[in-house]
Amino acid sequence: MNQCLTFQKVGEVDWKTILSIEKECETITFFAYSKEEDCREYLRNSQVWVIKLGKKAIGTISYEEKSSDHAYIDSMTILPEYQRKGFATEAMKWLLLKLKNYKTVDLVTHPHNNASLRLYLKLGFKISEWKDNYFGDGQPRLHLFLEDKNIK
Numbered sequence: 228m229n230q231c232l233t234f235q236k237v238g239e240v241d242w243k244t245i246l247s248i249e250k251e252c253e254t255i256t257f258f259a260y261s262k263e264e265d266c267r268e269y270l271r272n273s274q275v276w277v278i279k280l281g282k283k284a285i286g287t288i289s290y291e292e293k294s295s296d297h298a299y300i301d302s303m304t305i306l307p308e309y310q311r312k313g314f315a316t317e318a319m320k321w322l323l324l325k326l327k328n329y330k331t332v333d334l335v336t337h338p339h340n341n342a343s344l345r346l347y348l349k350l351g352f353k354i355s356e357w358k359d360n361y362f363g364d365g366q367p368r369l370h371l372f373l374e375d376k377n378i379k
Contacts, residue, residue, distance in 0.1 A: 232285075232318060233278075235284075241270065244277065245270065245275065245277075246263065246266045248284060248304055248306065249261070251307065252306065257337065269289075269301075272291055273301055275287060276288050285306050286305040286315075287303070288321075288322050296329055297330065298326045299332075300333070311342065315343075319350055333370060334347070335369060350373075351373055353371060355370045
């Protein structure tokens with residue numbers, strides 16, 4: 228990568244930016260926020276950053292603190308034209324360093340989202356269980372947790 232990623236913390240007032248990125252990334256394997264109120268609630272409940280390459284917003288990454296020792300990674304998006312270039316790996320490593328003091332770090336992903344599964348497994352996540360209709364969209368998800376805090 229020639230350029231470094233930067234991460235800009237966002238809040239509820241940035242809902243239009245987040246909604247725009249989410250819609251561009253929506254597929255059968257990624258459940259995107261499609262309504263303003265859902266997006267605003269997400270921004271109220273989670274710590275959210277826009278991933279930037281130079282001045283261009285290329286994705287998002289976020290987590291929700293479930294307790295003082297449990298962080299749930301609730302979203303990571305990379306715009307389609309920037310996928311498969313190492314940006315998701317760089318963003319996840321950045322977030323995992325922020326979450327290093329949490330005892331439990333987990334997430335869910337679609338079982339057919341092969342690129343994400345490879346990334347999470349490479350970073351040390353382990354699959355714990357299959358969850359049917361996790362988001363109410365009729366699609367299953369795999370629950371993964373970080374077993375080893377030494378980031379790969």
